[in-house]
Amino acid sequence: METVSIVLFLLLAVVVSGAFARMLPFSIPTPLVQIVLGAAIGLSTSHGVELDPELFLFLFLPPLLFLDGWRIPKDELLKDASTVVELALGLVLMTVVGMGFFIHWMIPAMPLAVAFALAAVVSPTDPIAVSAIAARVPIPKRMMHILEGESLLNDASGLVCLRFAVAAALTGTFSAGEAALSFAWVALGGLATGVIVTIAATRAKAWVTKRWGEDTGSQILVSLLIPFGSYLLAEHMHASGILAAVSAGVTMTFAEISRQALAVTRMRRNSVWDMVQFTLNGIIFVLLGEQLPSILAGAKQTVALTGHAAPWWLGVYVLAIVAGLAALRFIWVWASLKFTILRKAKKGDGFQSPDWRLVAATSFAGVRGAITLAGVLTLPLVLNDGTPFPARDLAIFLAAGVIVVSLVLASVALPMLLKGLTMPAEPAKQAEEDNARIATAEAAIQAIERHQHALATDKVDADIYAEAGGQVMNLYRERVEGLSGKQSDESRAGDRLLREFRLVGVRAERAAVLKLVRTRRIGSETAKKLTRELDLSETRYHG
Template sequence: METVSIILFLLLAVVVSGAFARMLPFGVPVPLVQILLGAVIGLSTSHRVVLDPELFLFLFLPPLLFLDGWRIPKDELFKDLSTVVELALGLVLLTVIGMGLLINWMIPAMPLAVAFALAAVVSPTDPIAVSAIAARVPIPKRMMHILEGESLLNDASGLVCLRFAVAAALTGSFSAGEAALTFLWVAGGGLAIGVLVTLAVSGAKTWVTRRWGEDTGSQILVSLLIPFGSYLLAEHFHASGILAAVAAGVTMTFAEISRQAMAVTRMRRNSVWDTLQFTLNGVIFVLLGEQLPGIVAGAKETVLLTGHHSPWWLGIYVVAIVAGLAALRFAWVWTSLRLTILRKREGTAEMQSPNWRLVAATSFAGVRGAITLAGVLTLPLALRDGTPFPARDLAIFLAAGVIIVSLVLASVGLPILLKDLKLPPEPSRQAEEDSARVATAEAAIRAVERHQHEQGEAHDDPGLYAAAGGRVMDFYQERIDGLSDGGADELRLQERLASELRLVGIQAERAQLLELARARAIGSEIARKLTRELDLAEARHRG
C-alpha cells in the first residue's frame, strides 16, 4: 500500500507540474518544477523509492526512445544527417574520453572505468527539456530537428558506451579490439532486431486485420508492446536493447505508410502515446527530485570519497563537469557548423563564419535530462564479488547536479540567445504540399464520380446520387482551382479565415449544447456524441 501511495503521489506531481510552471514567473521550465515537487515528496515522507537499475532502464527508456524514433521528421533528419552523426557519435566519443579523463583527474578516488561511465551518461542531451525551456521563444525548426536527431542517436551511443564502461568496471579489464568487435554486434544486432520485430509485428497485425477486422484497443496495445519486445529480444541475444527500440521506432514510420490503420485508431493511439510520453518523462524528473534528499543527506559521506571534507567540493565538481561539457560542445558545434551547415553554395570557395549566437544557442541546448538520470541509475549496486560498486553514490550525485545546473543555465541563457536569432533561409515545402493536395483532390473526384454512377444505377435514382456527388466534387474542384491557377495564397487566406469563423461557430454550438444538456432538453448520450463531433471539428480547424 505504501508503494502504491508513493506512485500516486509521483503521478500527482507530474499532473500539477505543468500548472505550477505556468503560474511561476520568468517561464520556469517544467522539468525544474517536477524536480522541486519530487524533492517535496522526498522530504514529506519517510519512505524512499528504491530503484532497481535494470527495471528502471526497462520501464522508461524503450518506450521513450521508440517514440522519438517514430515521430522524428525523417526528411529533415536525413537532410542534416552528417551534422547529426557528428554530434551524436563524434561528440559523444569525445565527451566520454575527454570528460572521463577530466573526472578521473579531478577525483582520483573514482576509478577510470567509473569516470568513463559517468561521462557516458552525461553525454546524451534531452530535447524535451529544451522544448520546455524555449516554450516562450520557439526554437528555429532546423535547429530543433538537428537537436532531435542528435538526441535520438546520442541516447543510444552514450548508453552503449556506458555498457562498455560498466563491463570494464566489473571485470577490471578492457580490450580495444574486443570492444570494437563487440560494439559491431551490439550495435548492428540491436538495429537489425528492432527493424525485424517491427516489420514482423506490423505484417502480422495487417494480416489479422484484413481477415477479421481491426480492433482499436488491440492495435494500440500492440504499438505499446513493440519497444519492450524489441528491447527484450535484443538483450536476450546480448545486443543493444536501446538501439533496438530506436530502430523499431524509425521503422514504425515506414511500416505505417504501407499498412494504414483506421483514423480512429491513429487518433486514439496518438493520445495514448502523448500521455505515456508526458507521464514517463515527468515521473523521471519527479523521481530525481524524490531521490535528492537522500543524495544530499549522504553528501558528507560521499565527499569523503573524493579526499575532501567540505560538501562544497561536490558543487565545485558539478560546475567543473558542466563547464567541461559546455566547452567541448561549443568547440565541436563550431567546427560542425562551419563544415556542414553554414557553407555557401557549391562552387564557392569562401566559407561563412558561424554566428557565435547560433553556436552558443546550440551549445546551451545540450541540456541533460531524463536519459542521463535513467542511465546513471542503472549503475550496478555491487561488483561480481559482492562488494559495493565503487563511487556509485558519487556518480549519481554528480549526474543529478549536472542535470539541474544545465537546466538552470539553459533556462536563463537559451531564451536570450534565441531571441531574434536568424538562421540561413530554408527552402519552402509549400509547392510540394500544394502538389500533393491537388493530386489527392483529383483522386477523390475520380472516386466520387465512379461511386455515384455505380450507386445511381444500382438504386435506379441517378439524379439523387449525381446531386450529392456534385456537392462533394465541387469542394474538391475549388481546392484544385485555387491551387492550380496561381491563387494558392488567396485560397490559403480564405481557408484560414474560414477556420477562424468556423471556430467562432463551434464555440457558439458548444455553449448552446451545454445549455440544452443542463436544461435536460437532450439526453446524455446525444450530448456526448455531439460534443465529440465538435471536439473533432475544433481539433481540425486549430491544427
C-alpha cells in the same frame, strides 16, 4: 499496496508540477519545477523510493526512445544527417574519452572505468527539456530538428558506451579489440532486432485486421508492447535493447505507411502516447528530486571519497564537469560548422558563416535530462565479487548536479541567445503541401465520378446520385482552384473569413451541446458523439 500508493503519488506529483509551471508568472522549465517538487516530497516523507536499476531502465527508456524514433521528422533528419551524426556519434565519443580522463584526473579516487561510465551518462542530451526551456522563445525549426536527431542517436550511443564502461568496472579488464567486435554485435544486433520485431508485429496486426476487423484498443496495446518486446529480445541475445527500441520506433513510421490504421485508432493512439511521454518524463524528474535529499544527506560521506572534507567540493566538481561539457560541445559545434562551410565552398554553394550566437545556442541546448538520470541509476549496486560498486553514490550525485545546473544555465542563456536569432533560410514547405492537397483532391474527384457511374447503372434515380456526388466534387474543385493559383486575393480573404465564421459556429454548437447536457435534454452518449464531431471540425478549421 505501498508500491501502488507510491506510483499514484508520483503521478499526482507530475500533474501538480505541470499546473505549477503554468501558474508561475515567470518562465521556469517544467523539469525544474518537477525536481523541486520531488525534493519537497523527499524531505516531507520518511518513505523513500528505492529504485531497482534494471527495472528502472526497462520501464522508462524503451517507450521514450521508441517514441523519439517514431515521431522524429525523417526528411529533416536525413537533410542534416551529417551534422546529426557528427554530434550524436563523434561528439559522444569525444565526450566519453575526454571527460572520462578529465573526471579521473580531477577525482583520482574515482576509478577510470567509473569515470568513463559517468562521462557516458552525461553525454546524451534531452530535447524535451530544451523545448520546455525555450517555450517563450521558440527554437528555430531546423535547429530543433538537429537537436532531436542528435538526442535520438546520442541516447543510444551514450548508453552503449555506458554498458562497456560498466562491464570494464565489473571485470577490471578492457580490450579495445574485443570491445570493437562486441560493439559491432551490440549495435547491429540491436538495430536488426528492433526492425524485425516491428515488421513482424505490424504485419501480424494487419493480417488479423484484414480478416476480422480492427479493434482500436488492441492496436494501441500492440504499439505499447513493441518497444518492450524489442528491448527484451535484444537483451536476451546480448545485443543493445536501447538501439532495438530506437530502430523499432524508426521502423514504425515506415511500417505504418504501408499498413494504415483507422483514423480513430491513430487519433486515440497519439493521445495515449502523448500521455505516456508526459507521464514517464515527469516521473523521472520527480524521482530525481525525490532522490536529492538522500543524495545530499550522504554528501559528507560522498565527498570523503574524493579526499576532501567540505561538501562544497562536490559543487565545484559539478560546475567543472558542466564547464567541460560545454567547452567540448562548443568546440565540436564550431568545428563541425566550419567543415560544413568548407564542403559547401568546394561545391560552389553559397553558405554564410553562422552567427556566433547560433554556435553558443546549440552548445547551451545540450541540456541533460531524463536519459542521464535513467542511465546513472542503472549503475550496479555491487561488483561481481559482492563488494559495493566503487563511487556509485558520487557518480549519481555528480550526474544529478549536472542535470540541474545544465537546466538552470540553459533556462537563463537560451532565451537571451535565441531572441532575434535568424537561421539560414529554409525551403518553404507550402508549395509541397499545396501540390499534395491538389493531387489528393483530384484523386477524390475521379473516385467520386466512378462511384456515381457505378450507382447510376444499378439504380433508377440517377439524378439523385449525380447531385450528391456533384456537391462533394464541388468542395474538392474549390480546393484545387484555391491552391493552384486561380484564386484572387479577395477570394482567399473570403476563405479566411469563411473559416473564421465556421469556427464561430463550431464554438456556438459546443456551447449549445453543453447547455443541452446540463438541462438533461440529451444523454451522455449523444453528447460524447457530438463533442467528438465538433472537436474534429475545430481541429480542421484551425489547420
